[in-house]
Amino acid sequence: MTKTYQIALLPGDGIGPEVLQAGVDCLKALKGDFTFEFTTFDWSSTNYKQRGYYMPADGIEQLRRHDAIYFGAVGHQEVPDHISLWGLILPIRKELQQWVNVRPVQILPGTQSPLRGVDKIDWVIIRENSEGEYAGQGGRSHVGTAYEVGTELAIFTRVAIERVMRFAFDTARARDKRLCMVTKSNAQRYGMVLWDEVANAVAKEYPDVKMEKMLVDAMTVRMVNNPDSLSTIVATNLHADILSDLAAALGGSIGIAPSSNLNPERNFPSMFEPIHGSAFDLVGKGVANPIGAIWSAVEMLNFLGETTAGDVLMRAMVKVSADGVRTRDLGGQAGTKDVVDAIVKELGQ
Amino acid sequence: MTKTYQIALLPGDGIGPEVLQAGVDCLKALKGDFTFEFTTFDWSSTNYKQRGYYMPADGIEQLRRHDAIYFGAVGHQEVPDHISLWGLILPIRKELQQWVNVRPVQILPGTQSPLRGVDKIDWVIIRENSEGEYAGQGGRSHVGTAYEVGTELAIFTRVAIERVMRFAFDTARARDKRLCMVTKSNAQRYGMVLWDEVANAVAKEYPDVKMEKMLVDAMTVRMVNNPDSLSTIVATNLHADILSDLAAALGGSIGIAPSSNLNPERNFPSMFEPIHGSAFDLVGKGVANPIGAIWSAVEMLNFLGETTAGDVLMRAMVKVSADGVRTRDLGGQAGTKDVVDAIVKELGQ
Ligand SMILES: CC(C)[C@H](C(=O)O)[C@@H](O)C(=O)O
Ligand SMILES: CC(C)[C@H](C(=O)O)[C@@H](O)C(=O)O
Numbered sequence: 001m002t003k004t005y006q007i008a009l010l011p012g013d014g015i016g017p018e019v020l021q022a023g024v025d026c027l028k029a030l031k032g033d034f035t036f037e038f039t040t041f042d043w044s045s046t047n048y049k050q051r052g053y054y055m056p057a058d059g060i061e062q063l064r065r066h067d068a069i070y071f072g073a074v075g076h077q078e079v080p081d082h083i084s085l086w087g088l089i090l091p092i093r094k095e096l097q098q099w100v101n102v103r104p105v106q107i108l109p110g111t112q113s114p115l116r117g118v119d120k121i122d123w124v125i126i127r128e129n130s131e132g133e134y135a136g137q138g139g140r141s142h143v144g145t146a147y148e149v150g151t152e153l154a155i156f157t158r159v160a161i162e163r164v165m166r167f168a169f170d171t172a173r174a175r176d177k178r179l180c181m182v183t184k185s186n187a188q189r190y191g192m193v194l195w196d197e198v199a200n201a202v203a204k205e206y207p208d209v210k211m212e213k214m215l216v217d218a219m220t221v222r223m224v225n226n227p228d229s230l231s232t233i234v235a236t237n238l239h240a241d242i243l244s245d246l247a248a249a250l251g252g253s254i255g256i257a258p259s260s261n262l263n264p265e266r267n268f269p270s271m272f273e274p275i276h277g278s279a280f281d282l283v284g285k286g287v288a289n290p291i292g293a294i295w296s297a298v299e300m301l302n303f304l305g306e307t308t309a310g311d312v313l314m315r316a317m318v319k320v321s322a323d324g325v326r327t328r329d330l331g332g333q334a335g336t337k338d339v340v341d342a343i344v345k346e347l348g349q
Numbered sequence: 350m351t352k353t354y355q356i357a358l359l360p361g362d363g364i365g366p367e368v369l370q371a372g373v374d375c376l377k378a379l380k381g382d383f384t385f386e387f388t389t390f391d392w393s394s395t396n397y398k399q400r401g402y403y404m405p406a407d408g409i410e411q412l413r414r415h416d417a418i419y420f421g422a423v424g425h426q427e428v429p430d431h432i433s434l435w436g437l438i439l440p441i442r443k444e445l446q447q448w449v450n451v452r453p454v455q456i457l458p459g460t461q462s463p464l465r466g467v468d469k470i471d472w473v474i475i476r477e478n479s480e481g482e483y484a485g486q487g488g489r490s491h492v493g494t495a496y497e498v499g500t501e502l503a504i505f506t507r508v509a510i511e512r513v514m515r516f517a518f519d520t521a522r523a524r525d526k527r528l529c530m531v532t533k534s535n536a537q538r539y540g541m542v543l544w545d546e547v548a549n550a551v552a553k554e555y556p557d558v559k560m561e562k563m564l565v566d567a568m569t570v571r572m573v574n575n576p577d578s579l580s581t582i583v584a585t586n587l588h589a590d591i592l593s594d595l596a597a598a599l600g601g602s603i604g605i606a607p608s609s610n611l612n613p614e615r616n617f618p619s620m621f622e623p624i625h626g627s628a629f630d631l632v633g634k635g636v637a638n639p640i641g642a643i644w645s646a647v648e649m650l651n652f653l654g655e656t657t658a659g660d661v662l663m664r665a666m667v668k669v670s671a672d673g674v675r676t677r678d679l680g681g682q683a684g685t686k687d688v689v690d691a692i693v694k695e696l697g698q
Contacts, residue, residue, distance in 0.1 A: 081535030081564075082542060090536070114573055116465050138503075138539035148507040150540030154487075158497040184587065186430030187439070190487035191499030193431060215430075218626075220569070220595035221603050224463055238533065242591060246569035254570050277567075 003034040005304060008066040008269070012088070013045045014278025015288040016072020022290030022340045023070065023297040026316075029344040030301075032309045039066070045076030045084050054087035060095045064268060068300050069096075071273035072293070077280060086136070089273075093129055094136075096268035098261035099160060100167050101127035102299070103244040103275065105251040108291070109322035111330045113252055118227055121251050124175065125233045126168040127240030129261055131160050132191075134237040156191035156236075158198055165202040167264060168234035172209045175232055179211045182219050182235035182243065195236065220246060248275060253329045255289030258296035260303060272300040286335040289327040291317060294343065316346035352383040354653060357415040357618070361437070362394045363627025364637040365421020371639030371689045372419065372646040375665075378693040379650075381658045388415070394425030394433050403436035409444045413617060417649050418445075420622035421642070426629060435485070438622075442478055443485075445617035447610035448509060449516050450476035451648070452593040452624065454600040457640070458671035460679045462601055467576055470600050473524065474582045475517040476589030478610055480509050481540075483586040505540035505585075507547055514551040516613060517583035521558045524581055528560045531568050531584035531592065544585065569595060597624060602678045604638030607645035609652060621649040635684040638676040640666060643692065665695035 009024065011017035027036055041062070043054045056062075063069055074088050075081055092098070103125040107113050113121060135155035142148045165181075172179035181199045185192040196213065203211045214222065216239045222229065223246060235243055248257035254276050261271040274292025282288045294317050301310035320342040326332025327339060334342075358373065360366035376385055390411070392403045405411075412418055423437045424430055441447070452474040456462050462470060484504035491497045514530075521528035530548045534541035545562065552560045563571065565588045571578065572595060584592055597606035603625045610620040623641025631637045643666050650659035669691040675681025676688060683691075 075535070080542075082538040085535045086538065112465075114465055115463050116461075133533075134536050136538070138537065140539050140543060146507060148543060150505045150543035152503040152505075152537045152540045154501040154503065156499045156501075158495060184482075184590075186424070186434045187483050187587070187590070188487065188501045189431040189435065189485070190489050191501045193429075194489060194497060194499035217590045217594035220591060221598040224595070224598040238536070241533075241536070242566045242569060245566035246573070246595065249570040249573040 001033065005034060005036050005068065006066040007036050007038050008063050008069045009038050009040045010043060010069060011040065011072040012043070012074040012278070013076045013084070014073050014280045015282050016074070016278060018283075018286075018288050018336055019274060019290045019293035020070060020072040022336055023293040025340050026294050026313060026343050026347070027297055029347040030309050030313060032306065034306060034309070043088055045074065045079045048079060048084065048087060054084070055091070060091070063092065063096065066269050068269050068304060069271035070297065070300060071271050073274070073276065073278040075278040090134065090136070092271060093261050096271070097130070097263045097265070098268070098271055099128070099130035100164055100262050100264060101129040101240070102171075102260045102262060103127060103240070103247070103257065105244070105247040105257060107252050108256055108330070109318055110324060110326065111252040111321060113250055115224065115227070115250055121227045123230055123233060123247055124171055125235065125240055125244045125247060126164065126171055127235060127244065128160060128164045128237050131155050131157060132237035154191055156194050158194065161195055161198040162202060165199050165234065166205075168232060169202060169206040169209050172232040173206060177209045178231040179209050180219070180230055180233045181211055181213050182216050182233060182239050183213060184216050184239070186215060216243070219243060223247065223250060244275060253289060254292075255327065255329045256291040256295060258292055258299050260296070260299045262303065270303055272296040286337060287328055288336050289329050290336050290339050291321070312347065316343045319346055350382065354383060354385050354417065355415040356385050356387050357412050357418045358387050358389045359392060359418060360389065360421040361392070361423045361627070362425045362433070363422050363629045364631050365423070365627060367632070367635075367637050367685055368623060368639045368642035369419060369421040371685055372642040374689050375643050375662060375692050375696070376646055378696040379658050379662060380696075381655065383655060383658070392437055394423065394428045397428060397433070397436060403433070404440070409440070412441065412445065415618050417618050417653060418620035419646065419649060420620050422623070422625065422627040424627040439483065439485070441620060442610050445620070446479070446612045446614070447617070447619055448477070448479035449513055449611050449613060450478040450589070451520075451609045451611060452476060452589070452596070452606065454593070454596040454606060456601050457605055457679070458667055459673060459675065460601040460670060462599055464573065464576065464599055470576045472579055472582060472596055473520055474584070474589055474593045474596060475513065475520055476584060476593065477509060477513045477586050480504050480506060481586035503540055505543050507543065510544055510547040511551060514548050514583065515554075517581060518551060518555040518558050521581035522555060526558045527580040528558050529568070529579055529582045530560055530562050531565050531582060531588050532562060533565050533588070535564060565592070568592060572596065572599060593624060602638065603641075604676065604678045605640040605644060607641055607648050609645070609648045611652065619652055621645040635686060636677055637685050638678050639685050639688050640670070661696065665692045668695055
């Protein structure tokens, strides 16, 4: 019996379409008792500028019919970022209840960390993806006056903290049983203290996992000075956003970092996206690093249960990198297509 | 005529007393037509545990009588961090209207950045120090229930953004006229968008300064990948907290980084503190790096108008580091006292 997976493609902006195509080419080259049906949604900023909206009114409904969403990038110099993000990526994460964002970071064989003497990084960052600093609430008063006030309201619920903590502890348990919980509860005394309390409570359910607490500022120092002392990391929406970009850079390139926006209950499709963003300076030059998107495809395969195929694609990707077929951001000479061709060839062997 | 400066010493917790003593020894060794009168305030966490408070009721009043405050560290494993910080450092910053925090980062001669191939970093991070994510507002509802909610309210006012932006532009103008303004206005649509708007408005007053905008997550990548492309940086209270720790680590060691909590109007004393914190693992071993505290003393001298003495102390500190008298965090063998003795000797020449 051959399974057919319905995949929603959202290429989006900038290099999004190029890297997503690269991922699709790799997925198509995989052999197995499954096939993919890809449906492309042209919800880009360019179209927003013409139509005045990103998704149509039933956009979320349309996405729900798929088994997974494969996302390129969003963000365009001619659209204020808060419009593009709240028009596309953030409502998808929220309305499809993709409440955890998983971001593995490793140094790819053949590449190197910008940190002296560091040749191994193996982190998984678990990001709370449904609330916190991205809850979307806040406002502005006395607009335009000298005494104008703007606010941003970060919201932390026991429900959301508890589920993301369990997810993090489960992840740590399946790895090496070390979890680093990040917080800023010294300066923030309410929601962040709740975060700590829930973490401590959930920790009791996992006596075999060693949980440490770090403040987000000190965490950046530890990532730089002692990367090996870290393994699985859990943090709020904003803290993990910042730490995962830093992590990707320390791992060698933001161009390789994948991310999975998961709905672990599988009530709704999950979404897989490279974390690099639009990178307009690279558009159309054929030099964008496709690894972030391809690695995201690996994560998608794994989440769909196609772990054999996921392994095969991951190994091909790693092999090609080790063989030296690498884009410029990784110190190589290859173009996007060279990398894809090499991986597809590898998959054909 | 000899000026006498009244300096309030707040050694605080952990290695605070050791490094502050180091700074005081250096200040005392300086020659010039000024003297210092030091008054020590024992507002530590150890005393908090006995007395139930950090500062007495008239603590701020007592501090106000001084020309400057020289601060060690606060934070103790037996006191929840939000109690210690909101009992001591944060009320001082707020009530004495120290609305900007200035954090220079450089690689000390003789030391090296953990980044491969990087031999120069020269950043000044300007931190909004009076509001934002540290405004102190928020709350908890349905405490202890499964549906508990905690919030943290970040507050941004035009007044506070404008003054910190002008300070940042002035700093950039006095340096190389490059200012990088950090924000997260893609995910945060209210207060952070006001931040951007005010930055853009203030930028018009400084046509000679080139202002760039970066998102806080991407900023960490740029600091790692392209440190030379950055010079003066301005960011919110939390963003700059995170970026300045990262910056210090990339500059070689958190142990050398100084910070100045300034009240630029000089209505109230300003406060000078190393950014490293209590570091209980180092207490009493005589190995703590005193440079962060000594560099903070340099900043204090400069702000008091004693720029000649500030230069002399800075040069002595740099010379001793270049000569190899460095603590372990900088790859050396020296203890705290060795560094201080060498600097004092240098000052005596
Ligand atoms: C595009 C933006 C909303 C996003 C975020 O801040 O979550 C990005 O930086 C990321 O990390 O996925
Ligand atoms: C001690 C703490 C309140 C503080 C902060 O977060 O501001 C520290 O991390 C700093 O950077 O000065």
